[in-house]
Structures are given as C-alpha cells and as structure tokens.
Amino acid sequence: MITMSPIILVGAVDVAIQWICFIFSALLRTEKFFDLVGGTSFITCASISFIYNSRGIDTIAMIQYSFIVVWAARLGLFLMYRIWRDGKDRRFDDIKSSIPKLFITWNFQAVWVFLTLFPTLWMFEWSDLKSKEPNNWQYCGWAIWLFGFAFEAIADHQKLMFKEKPENSRKFIKHGLWSISRHPNYFGEITLWWGLYIAAIGTFDDFYWMLYTSAGPLFVAFLLGVFSLKMLEQSSDEKYGQNQQYKEYKRDTCVLIPYLI
Template sequence: MFSSMGSTMSILARSATWDFAIQWGLFALAAALKTEKFYDLAGSGTFLLLTYQTLKWGGTQHFRQTVQSGMVGVWALRLGMYLFSRIMGDGEDRRFRQAKENLGLFFVFWTVQAIWVWITLLPTQILNAERKDKPIGMRDYIGWGLFVVGFILEATADYQKAAFRQDPNNVGKFINTGLWSVSRHPNYLGEILIWSGLYISASSVMSGKQYLSVISPIFVYFLLTRVSGIPLLEKYGLKKWGSNHMYQNYLQKTPVLWPKLW
C-alpha cells in the first residue's frame, strides 16, 4: 500500500515538473515574440502529454485507464484546435492585450495555466498511476455518461457560436440562439460536466486522501464562474451591448449557466 502510494506521488511530482517546465519554457518564447497565439494550444497539448505520460509511467493500462485517457485526449484535441483556429481567425486574444506588454502579468497567465492543467487532470493522473484495478461499475458509467453529455454540449455550443460569428449578418450582434438561448455560457456548463464525470469515474479506484482530487471539478467550476470565464465575458457583454434593450432582455430571461428545465 505504501509502495503504491509512493509510486503515485512520484508520478504526480514528475508530471508537475514537466507541466511547469513546459509552460515556463513556452512563456519565454511567447514573451520574446510578444504573442499569445499558441497559449491555448500549449495548454491542450500539455493535457495530452501528461495524460499519455502518466499512463506510460503507471505501467498497467487497465481498461478504465485507457478509456479515461482517450476521453481526455479527444477533449484536448477538439478544444485545442478550436481555440487555435479561433485566435488565428480573430488575430488576437483580448485577454492578453495588457499582459503582452507586462512581463510579470504575462508570466502569471502561463503559471496559472500550469496550475490549471495539473489540478484539472489530477483525478486522471491518480487513476493512471494506480496499479490496482476494479471491475467497471455504475460509477464509471455515470462518470462517462456525464463526460459524453458535457462534451456534446461544449462542442455543439462552440460550433453554434462559430457559425453565428461567420455569418456577415451577425456582425456586432450577440448570440441568443440554439443552446445559447437556454444558457448564456453553455460551453462552460459542458466543461464543468466533463471534469465532474471524469472525477466520478476515476474515484472508482481511489482511497483515502486520493478523494481530495475532487478539487479538480471544483477548481474548474471556480475558475469558470468566478475568475477567467464568465466574469470576463459578462463584463465584456455589458460594455458592448449594455445599452441594447434586446441584450438586457436576454440577460433577464436567460440563466447564466444552468438552464431552467422547468
């Protein structure tokens, strides 16, 4: 038991070292070029790398580990390519307008990304590092089911928004159709469901302090609803369309995150 715990901690420490080395190394390159264009791609790529490496370092590759790692891989590839194509189309990420000119703030952005990757991926890392296995059960099906729902929700919301923005008739307008008619941030709802589901499945083989990795979905929820996601977009929306009575009506009738199903 102690040996297994020590092996897990060793793998987690190794992945943290890789994670921060990658983000800080790419920060140096981005600072030199004064660009943020590969920031999101770097984050998604690190998810892929650490998932693969922890699976390799764990050395067991049980069915649950393989399925979970595959799910993370599919999520990371889709989101990474979507965000990269979006920023290449837009020409910039407005989150970084000030940060690119402030070396300290720019470094904070890359450091936060390293923390985000490692904490969000923590349940999957623990799962991949564990040598013990248990039969697939209800907890796995619930977790994987939540992942599928969240993935479809996030991908659909991103597709709808991209299609909306590409329509010349929608220039300067806000999206309030499709999933965006029942939630102001359906993509973030999908993201929260994805990592909640992956924690639930990974918890099938957890014990003791490993359950504290529930910090993963909690951290994702906190980050999206209190820090860098919803607050920034809501502020931007009010600044751009705050005087628009249709937007005010949209704010009043459409929930911020969770759709009203009643």
C-alpha cells in the same frame, strides 16, 4: 538510483512546458499558441502518467485517458483556429505587453492543467485497476462526460458559425444552446470534468482520496463558473448593455446551468 513519483514528474513537465513557451511568447510578443500549448500540455501530462504507470492494459484507465485526449485535441485546435482567424486573443491585450503578467498567465495555465487532471492522475498512480471492469461509477461518470463534451462542442460550433457571418459582427448569439444558457460552453466543460472525477473516485478505496481529488473539478467550477464567467459578463454588459434585446435575453436566460442558474 533516485526515482520520481509519476505525479511529481507530471507536475515538473507541466511547469517546464509553460516556462519554455513563456520565453518564446515573450520574445515574439504573441499569444497565438497559448491555447494550443494548453491542449498539448493536457495530452502530454496525461500520457506521461498513463504510460509511466503502465496502464495500457487497464480498460478503465484506457477509456479515461482517451476521453482526456479527445477533449484536449478538440478544444485546443478549436481555440487555436479561433485566435488565428481573429488575429489575436483579446484576453491578452494588456497581458502580453507586461513580462510579469505574461509569466503569471503561463504559470496559471500550468496550475490549470495539473489541478484539472488531478483526479485522473491520482487514479492512474494509486488505484488497482488490473483485471477490473468498469462499474456503475465509471458508467455514470463517462455518461456525464459525454453529455458535457457534446454540450461544449455544440455550443462552440454554434457560436463559431454565428461569428463567421459578417452581419452578426455587432450582435450577440441567443439561439441554440445559447438560448438556454448564456455560457453553455462553460457549463459543458464543468460538467465533463465532474464526470471524469466521478469515474475516477469509483476506483478509490479511501474516502479521503475522494475528498482530496475533488480539488480538480472544484477548481474548474470556480475558474469557469465564477472567475471567467464574471469577466465575460462584464465584457458583454459593456458591449450590449444599452441593447434592449440583450437586456431581455439576460433577464430571461440562465447565466450558466440551463433552466436552473
């Protein structure tokens, strides 16, 4: 009987989910369930690895897994609500009319899910966690995760409440966490995945595993801190570039990391 490595199984399921949903997305010409599928994919893939590797009795694995599920459920539901409230996701204005672009976008989501989870998947599959209690690596990593999760959730809530008010339809948010970072939600998400990476590498015996799995948080940092951030900055410049208050806000507020960058 041929057995499949759990991490390969996770990758196969991840791709299968995106391809199936791509078909429905293309047929219905809609992007409204894209982010919900993303959150569900995180939970599904993490669950497969967690269960397949019999981590139900390992304290470290259980906490790591719980943090992923909580993050994915919150963000997935939040993004779904935002898209259904707005009626569309403007990122897909040009994408959903092109089958090749739509297919690439769904495949990119598969890559995002797998690489982001990679340190934890590796930990579930290769680390000896039985009878081990959390150490300083886990406590430090999970504290960073909690900070990042709270930062992202609060930033999302502040912007949602701001956008809910009709009088703010042509304004940009510059209060709360948005007063110390122009993209505090991105900073929070990048931070929380570095936290889970730190917690994961504390269980590795080989330095090369630490190096290998750093692809996960590095990918998130590039995706949000460089690629997505650049697009959002360009979009904001087009909307508010002639607004003097926006110019001052952009000049005085860090683009990503509060009080630093």
